Amino acid sequence: MAETVLALLDPAGGEPTLADPTAPVLRADDFGVVRGESVFETMRIAGGRARFVDAHLARLARSAQRLAIDLPPGWDRLAEVAAGAYAQPDGVLRLTCSKGPPGGAPVGFALASEIPAETIRGREQGVRAITLTLGVTAGVRATAPWLLGGVKATSYAINMATLRHAQAEGVEDAIWVSTDGEVLEAPTSTVAWVKDGRLVTPPAGEVALLPGTTLDVVLGLCPAPYEVRRGTVAELAEADEVLLLSSVRGVAPVTELDGRQLGTGPLTAQLRESFEAALSYS
């Protein structure tokens, strides 16, 4: 098993330094610990480097602003330092910035570790999924910024509970839908589907979804026409292909949705291959 690497910022400033990944890093009164006021990004390490770092750093900075977290000096060097010290070519890089204790400085750290086997399996063999409600209307989060649509915070208990619910139902993943019947996002991925040769994915800004960094790359590589627009659960139920996009798993085919067999479609397979290839030259 590959050794986990932890890079940590000294609150006094300076370059990130390596630390024992099993040593505690957050205080009991850190707002990230007590109130989930902490932002994060998960990146793929490929060829020994963290990939698409700029896109992830930009998104982390936007999330931090929404949570009123002042990113600590050197936060934008953490990913590079942790990935650089990680001994394996492939891995997961998780960058976190927590708000810190009352009156104290924010705490930034990055962990590099092995890609879980189930993540690779999801990419290669696909995942079965069910649709589950997120309880909200499609439009409400864009007009209610305090609901933090589109923000990647560590307040992720609902995301994890959704995945546990899906697993208890015998599948590996879930797709959140709105109470008024629109497709939103997945607990740890962006959702897209293919119908009549066109790729469709919901608009992150308009519906206040997390803007997908993997989606951006995939749209740039897409050999077919694509539409970024709102879509209904009924459309999803009649899609030719459904796919989930995320940094470490990459492009994962949804091989079964709500009991309907889909397999791995041709455009999905092509985008998966193109994305994996893009990692080698990004």
Add this chain to the structure above:
Amino acid sequence: MAETVLALLDPAGGEPTLADPTAPVLRADDFGVVRGESVFETMRIAGGRARFVDAHLARLARSAQRLAIDLPPGWDRLAEVAAGAYAQPDGVLRLTCSKGPPGGAPVGFALASEIPAETIRGREQGVRAITLTLGVTAGVRATAPWLLGGVKATSYAINMATLRHAQAEGVEDAIWVSTDGEVLEAPTSTVAWVKDGRLVTPPAGEVALLPGTTLDVVLGLCPAPYEVRRGTVAELAEADEVLLLSSVRGVAPVTELDGRQLGTGPLTAQLRESFEAALSYS
């Protein structure tokens, strides 16, 4: 300023021990840190003891079950140990149990610290509030357990963002309402109101709200008739009194709601006095 006290469980077992409250306690890969999978309770310390401990422990245990957290041995002794070592008669006791790192044990700790001045001020002088949408219909969370209605997890970024939004609007607190016009709860309190001499509060089980430990005490002390039933935003807008209930602030009058002046009503003042008195003999 009173000295903060931290009580911590040794993963190897045994009684909680006191530790330096400024020393880190959670690892970078703890599921509480990376995914907000951590549960907590906030209790009042009065007369040198944490109060209504059994009700808080029971609620923490229910929250932990919903998050698939196995509470560590000794978790139910943490509050008592931290409050016992705290030198002041009055304080805040925050008990947290985090899921722990992958394959590791959950981490339990309790912090005793001073009650913030603004909390006392809110109790004594009341708070101004606005209603804000929680984005959900009133009924959905009770039928979608993965949305974690009624669970007190540290995935609290939305709660904090809601309070920041209210403060940016010039008031101190907020009351969440549903998209279909029902009164739900507040980011850190239970909501109740008074109309024609009757106290009304929404049913925690039916609407999947956090069951209020302070509400339970207050209902037991209430000299007026009361109704635990769903209520509309329109009703709240015509209430004679509005109050917010939470462990440390206690019974806080809502003196202004959505710009309408309410002051501190007579039943609210009486319940606030009765609750404070109950703390001395509980």
